[in-house]
Amino acid sequence: MNHTLSILLQNEAGALVRVAGLFAARGYNIDTLTVAATHDPAVSRLTLSLQCDEAALGQILQQTRKLVDVLQVAHPAAALAA
Amino acid sequence: MNAQALKAETTTDRHPLAGQSMSGAEVIVQVLADEGVGVLFGYSGGAILPVYDAVFRHNAEHPRADGGEAMPLVVPANEQGAGFMAAGYARASGKVGVAIVTSGPGATNMVTPVRDSMADSIPLVVICGQVGTAAIGSDAFQEAPVSNIMGACAKHVFLVTDASQLEATVRTAFTLARSGRPGPVVVDVPKDVQNATLAWHGSGELLLAGYRARLRAVEQSALGDADCAAFFAALMRAERPLIYAGGGVIAAGASAALRAFVDAFGLPVTTTLMGLGGFDSTDPLALHLLGMHGTAYANYAVDDCDFVLALGARFDDRVAGVPDRFAPRAKFIAQVDIDPAEIGKVKAVDWHHVGPLVRALERLTAWGRAHGHQPRLAAWHAHVAKLKRVHAMNYDRASALIQPYAVIEAINRHTRGNAIVSTGVGQHQMWAAQYFDFRAPRHWLTSGSMGTMGFGLPAAIGAQFAHRDKLVIDIDGDASIRMNLGELETVTTYELPVKVVVLNNVGDGMVRQWQKLYFKGRFAASDKSLHRKDFVRAAQADGFAWAQRLERNEELEATVAAFLAYPGPAFLEVMIDPDAGVYPMVGPGASYAQMITGDFIPSRAAPAAPGDSPSHMF
Ligand SMILES: Cc1ncc(C[n+]2csc(CCOP(=O)(O)OP(=O)(O)O)c2C)c(N)n1
Ligand SMILES: [Mg+2]
Numbered sequence: 001m002n003h004t005l006s007i008l009l010q011n012e013a014g015a016l017v018r019v020a021g022l023f024a025a026r027g028y029n030i031d032t033l034t035v036a037a038t039h040d041p042a043v044s045r046l047t048l049s050l051q052c053d054e055a056a057l058g059q060i061l062q063q064t065r066k067l068v069d070v071l072q073v074a075h076p077a078a079a080l081a082a
Numbered sequence: 083m084n085a086q087a088l089k090a091e092t093t094t095d096r097h098p099l100a101g102q103s104m105s106g107a108e109v110i111v112q113v114l115a116d117e118g119v120g121v122l123f124g125y126s127g128g129a130i131l132p133v134y135d136a137v138f139r140h141n142a143e144h145p146r147a148d149g150g151e152a153m154p155l156v157v158p159a160n161e162q163g164a165g166f167m168a169a170g171y172a173r174a175s176g177k178v179g180v181a182i183v184t185s186g187p188g189a190t191n192m193v194t195p196v197r198d199s200m201a202d203s204i205p206l207v208v209i210c211g212q213v214g215t216a217a218i219g220s221d222a223f224q225e226a227p228v229s230n231i232m233g234a235c236a237k238h239v240f241l242v243t244d245a246s247q248l249e250a251t252v253r254t255a256f257t258l259a260r261s262g263r264p265g266p267v268v269v270d271v272p273k274d275v276q277n278a279t280l281a282w283h284g285s286g287e288l289l290l291a292g293y294r295a296r297l298r299a300v301e302q303s304a305l306g307d308a309d310c311a312a313f314f315a316a317l318m319r320a321e322r323p324l325i326y327a328g329g330g331v332i333a334a335g336a337s338a339a340l341r342a343f344v345d346a347f348g349l350p351v352t353t354t355l356m357g358l359g360g361f362d363s364t365d366p367l368a369l370h371l372l373g374m375h376g377t378a379y380a381n382y383a384v385d386d387c388d389f390v391l392a393l394g395a396r397f398d399d400r401v402a403g404v405p406d407r408f409a410p411r412a413k414f415i416a417q418v419d420i421d422p423a424e425i426g427k428v429k430a431v432d433w434h435h436v437g438p439l440v441r442a443l444e445r446l447t448a449w450g451r452a453h454g455h456q457p458r459l460a461a462w463h464a465h466v467a468k469l470k471r472v473h474a475m476n477y478d479r480a481s482a483l484i485q486p487y488a489v490i491e492a493i494n495r496h497t498r499g500n501a502i503v504s505t506g507v508g509q510h511q512m513w514a515a516q517y518f519d520f521r522a523p524r525h526w527l528t529s530g531s532m533g534t535m536g537f538g539l540p541a542a543i544g545a546q547f548a549h550r551d552k553l554v555i556d557i558d559g560d561a562s563i564r565m566n567l568g569e570l571e572t573v574t575t576y577e578l579p580v581k582v583v584v585l586n587n588v589g590d591g592m593v594r595q596w597q598k599l600y601f602k603g604r605f606a607a608s609d610k611s612l613h614r615k616d617f618v619r620a621a622q623a624d625g626f627a628w629a630q631r632l633e634r635n636e637e638l639e640a641t642v643a644a645f646l647a648y649p650g651p652a653f654l655e656v657m658i659d660p661d662a663g664v665y666p667m668v669g670p671g672a673s674y675a676q677m678i679t680g681d682f683i684p685s686r687a688a689p690a691a692p693g694d695s696p697s698h699m700f
Contacts, residue, residue: 010292013241014229021234062423068238068258071292 002031003057006076007046008038010069018067019046028052028060043071097284106248107132107276110209111140113252114153116284119180121171121547122155123164127184129211129224132276134182156547156576159568161188163540165195166566169204170544173527174502174554176335178205178259179544185211186224189270190231194534197235199266201531202356203333205259206266208236209252214274215243228270237265245278247288254287262297263421264333300420303437310449313433316414317347318455320389322462324409325349326372326401329356329530330394330419330439332523337361339443340393346447348459350466352380354395356530359520364499366467370520373401375512378473378666378683381674383466384409392417394439397428398531405429407673418442475516476682483659484635486510486585490517492642493555493583499525501553504541506562507533508592510585512664514557536565539582543569546578553581553646560586560610560617567620573651574625581646582626582653584617587660595663621653628652 009015016035023030032049052060057075064073097116104112110133114122126134134155141151158164161183168179179199183192189210199206210232213222232239238258240251248271255267305313317323331340331353337360344351344367351361352369363370369380384390390412395401396419402408405428409415416433417425425434435442477487490513497503499521505511505528520526527545529537542556556563563584573580593608621629628648632641632655645654665680679685 008292010290013243014233014239017230018233021230025234059423059427065292065296066421066423068290068293 001053002049002051003075004047004049004077005061005064006074007048007064008071009044009046010071011042011044012069015067015069016044016046018069019064022063022067023050023060026060026063028056097282099282100284102282104280104282105132105136105276106245106271106278106280107136109249109280109282110252110271110276111136111153112282113249113256114180115140115144117178117253117256119153119178122153122180122182123158123167123171123544124155124182125157125161125164125184125188127188127211127224129185129213129273130182130188130209130276131211132273133209133211133271137182155182156543156572158540158572160566161191162194162536163543163566163569163572165192165206165208166198166537166540167544167547168206168208169195169199169537170504170527170541171548172199172204172206172544173541174524174545175548176524177548178207178256180207180209182209183211184224185213185228186226188224189228190226193231193235194532196232196266196268198529198532198534198537200235200237202529203264203329204266205264207252207255207259208232208266208268210268210270211276212241212270212272215272216274218272228268232268232270236268239268239270241270242275243272245275245280248275248278248280249283250286250288254290257287258290258293262300300422300436301438303435305435305437305442305445305449307449309433309435310446313416313446314450314453314455316416316433317389317450317457320414320457321459322387322411322465323349323389323391323457323459324369324383324387325351325361326354326384326390326392326395327351327357327360328354328393328395329360331357331360334394334420334439335523336394336439336443337523339440339447343443343447346451347455347457348463349391349457350383350463352376352383353520354398354401354530355515355528357395358515358526359523362499362522363520367463369466369470371515374403374668375516375664375666376668377475377516378677378679378685379466379469381666381668381677382469382473382686385674386411386465388413390415392419392431393443394419396424402428403668403670404673410673473679473684473686477662478682481659482635484632484638484656486513486587486656486658486662487517488635488638489583489585489642489656489658490514490557492638493557493646494518496643496646497553497555501525501555502527502542502545502549504528504538504545504554504556506538506556506558506565507535508559508562508590509587509595509662509664510557510559510562510591512592513585516664535559535562537562539563539566539569540572542580542582543572543576543578546580554579555581555583557583557585559591560584560588560615561590563617564615570621570624570626570653577650579650579652581648582621582651583645584653584655585658586617586655587658587662588613589660591660591662592664599669617655618653626651626653629654631655631657633657
């Protein structure tokens, strides 16, 4: 299933690499990725889409939340469905 | 305020040095001193020289009452050694281990211990020198992309490009390393940042709003009445409940809380390789190690149980190689962990709690007692006792060759769970795990998840620095010890009374065991009978006054006694039966019921014959 995640990230050295590296290391293939500025210059928003099943999605969300410079991980579609 | 902003100072206690001007290097050393760091492990080089100089001056200016250095800097043969010394120190003491290395090769030599510590949840702070900020990205001399490399394997990595953030960053590294699920944190510090002139604050950390909010949520989460009620409803229905305790019990300091829980409700306990020492292995309810090389009685108990309580354990593939067939009769699995990502990661659970383990166990114990819950487990206890009796660990006691199990048993008769034991990786590691008693946490130092050969000797050195008066024994393999053999000299340089045992089976015994089982005995690259190493002379060359080789069974007891009684560093090579195997063994892809128990431990079912299936698990 296609999922879109929205990640708020502190603009630290290497932060984007760590998110991308986590997905690569755990074998999750990113289909699309956009990085945008937010009103806070120290924070950027990553919007990322990927294909995976529900179990994998739960792991991705939890593992991404373990990255120290991740402020928030949201899965807007799941939030809407809930 | 941006994300790099300092936390508001909540304390009115001013640091005595607040406002003082310091170099970046001095700032780093002052944070280390304030964090109570008592020993540093590291190797010098161009990009870290300012910090080394600041350590030197700090030690000159702050002698301890006994004349010793406040923060001795222990120099290994190789940075990997420093990393494992810091890890051994952390594992044995529960404190954060600190290593300091130079840029480029110094930092890349540190990758293995950082990854090893991440995989075993060991708190480290590693400070790396880096080329000057202006040179980063220019392929400068001794430049390596430490932030990229370490970012992939550490809990976190900071590259400090703004000198004004250095103090808060180093302080925050300690908080990150020890909080939540512990892990290694790397701080990469360009040389110009070490040389910058800074004003010392004395307090303040980085905000890390996301991490801290998640940490707070986990630390504050408590078991509600409904959670406790659901837990005990299932436990009281169970007839054969079992606790599966992992390294989280050690990391959380939860062994006393676990003891109290077991005293209250009588559940037998099996421990993972990382959990050894979390529950007294000599207790009648202790089943010792489970998993691939677990005791037969632990694995059979897992097969028989109808309720599992997993405590700080993560169902990894050495325990639950086939998750669907792990604890196949369990009608209810409960899991407590500090890391939300571990809940249900491998195996779905029926009940879980994410939070500090001590509080969870204390709450469950109090709730169960208050509600008069007393599981009736007499039949299960009798079953467990019978499993332990019938399927006890055993080996060829009549062999003329020295059996490695007998060596561990002989050492154990002296130590009885009171020594700190480190290991390399391989058969000797599993024999040590199986045949030693483990009575208290932080006495067992082994590379569990990464399985890094070369861990044992430097880890023992680090542990001896944490506990100067304790007996520290490295049980090593002839191949594993070669990986960091240079650290033999570190033992004698620092006059550490570390005891080193090499169980020499002339090669990579664990590899040969798999080659016997799965590759028709073709010993590709695992036989060392043509190798020329004389370990005893190597130890003597590095200053071991007591270095002996044991080759005769009948000298085992006396030699072990003399070895352990020697007050200084001692080295004992034991020529063991090269064909000795590690049993029991649950092969890759096999269930516990298919466990091979070998010729000396009774099995309760004929095991499936191992095929020639290629191994992808090793
Ligand atoms: C750094 C590293 N390289 C390779 C391996 C794979 N490996 C696991 S056990 C082993 C053999 C270890 O031999 P030794 O230390 O003599 O222990 P033994 O099994 O003989 O007791 C090897 C090569 C490893 N675990 N670590
Ligand atoms: Mg060997």
